[in-house]
Amino acid sequence: xxxxxxxxxxxxxxxxxxxxxxxxxxxxxxxxxxxxxxxxxxxxxxxxxxxxxxxxxxxxxxxxxxxxxxxxxxxxxxxxxxxxxxxxxxxxxxxxxxxxxxxxxxxxxxxxxxxxxxxxxxxxxxxxxxxxxxxxxxxxxxxxxxxxxxxxxxxxxxxxxxxxxxxxxxxxxxxxxxxxxxxxxxxxxxxxxxxxxxxxxxxxxxxxxxxxxxxxxxxxxxxxxxxxxxxxxxxx
Numbered sequence: 001x002x003x004x005x006x007x008x009x010x011x012x013x014x015x016x017x018x019x020x021x022x023x024x025x026x027x028x029x030x031x032x033x034x035x036x037x038x039x040x041x042x043x044x045x046x047x048x049x050x051x052x053x054x055x056x057x058x059x060x061x062x063x064x065x066x067x068x069x070x071x072x073x074x075x076x077x078x079x080x081x082x083x084x085x086x087x088x089x090x091x092x093x094x095x096x097x098x099x100x101x102x103x104x105x106x107x108x109x110x111x112x113x114x115x116x117x118x119x120x121x122x123x124x125x126x127x128x129x130x131x132x133x134x135x136x137x138x139x140x141x142x143x144x145x146x147x148x149x150x151x152x153x154x155x156x157x158x159x160x161x162x163x164x165x166x167x168x169x170x171x172x173x174x175x176x177x178x179x180x181x182x183x184x185x186x187x188x189x190x191x192x193x194x195x196x197x198x199x200x201x202x203x204x205x206x207x208x209x210x211x212x213x214x215x216x217x218x219x220x221x222x223x224x225x226x227x228x229x230x231x232x233x234x235x236x
Contacts, residue, residue, distance in 0.1 A: 005057070005200055013055040020055075024048040025114035032117045038145065041118050042096040049091025056198050058084070058190060062092050064207035070095065073141045074180045074210060075172045079161050079232050080150035082187030088203050089148055089184075097146040100133065100168065102153070121147060123167065130167050134174040141177060151225075159188040161233045169225045179216070181208040181228050183235025206235045 024044050031040040053060050068074065076097065078085070089097075099120045106112045106122060119140060123133040141147055149172070151164040172179055186203035208231050216224050 002199075006197055009056060009198055013057075016055055017052055020048055020051055022110065025110050029114050029117035032119065037118075038096065045090045049087040049089065051091075052087040053084075053091055053203065057200055058198075059202045060088055060092050061202065061204045062094075062207075063205065064209075065094060065205075067207060067209055068095065068180070071144050073144055073177050074146040075141075075175065075177050076146060076148045076180045076182050077151055077168065077172070077228055077232070078148060078182040078184050079236070080152050080155050081159065081184055082155060082191045082193075084187045084191050084198075084203060085150070085184050088187070088205055092205055093148075095146050096144055097148050098140055100137075100147055100149045100171065103129070123171065130171050130174075134171055137171070137175050141175065146177075147175075155193045156188060157193065159192070161229065161236060164225050164229050166221065166225065169221050169228075173216070173221060176213050178210040178212045179228065180210045181231040181235075182206065183208070183232050185236060208232070208235070 024047070027044050028037075028041045031037045034040075074095070076089075076093070076095075078089070098118075099115070101115065101120050101122050103122050106116055108115075119136075121133050121136055121140065123129050137147060149168045151168040152162040153165045154162075156162055183206040184204070185206070186201050189199065190201040190203065191198045211228075219227075
């Protein structure tokens with residue numbers, strides 16, 4: 001059965017995924033300048049995320065979504081196990097959001113171009129870059145539009161939760177939105193950074209209780225960062 005699945009992925013799922021990705025990039029970019037651009041972006045990326053998981057026959061379970069207000073903007077802080085995390089978030093988070101991304105990702109073929117056009121939030125390591133990202137975020141994250149951050153800065157090497165980068169939390173605190181810890185599991189088993197192909201495995205999103213600005217008032221960034229790290233880690 002594994003061999004049949006591998007053949008199906010290469011012959012059927014992968015070509016359809018490439019076409020779907022091109023369609024998503026073109027449509028979201030072409031409509032980005034219009035007032036309805038964010039709605040189109042949300043719908044086509046939701047479709048892209050779901051169809052990718054369906055094409056590769058990956059079952060997805062979502063937990064804790066009932067704790068979220070669909071009209072509220074949040075900053076989702078999640079662990080990063082695999083490229084599949086992106087599709088799971090787009091397809092199953094059921095929330096409009098932008099990504100906080102590293103500067104070098106602008107150079108990715110097609111996807112980088114689409115991310116630039118759809119106003120994803122790029123950030124470097126300097127305090128100046130973080131401050132610019134904060135200003136952009138304040139303009140973008142309104143009316144239920146949220147942001148997803150992978151504070152480890154890269155995919156895990158061994159399936160374990162890595163150290164968090166301080167910059168993501170500095171930015172989150174400056175923006176002043178509720179923070180939602182989120183645990184993603186199954187991605188490492190399905191498609192880790194050393195894998196050459198996808199292995200069929202269940203993917204899970206676990207949404208934890210939102211932490212408001214008042215909840216974290218007076219808590220040093222380093223302490224709060226560790227608290228969120230522990231919450232996400234417990235979900236693993």
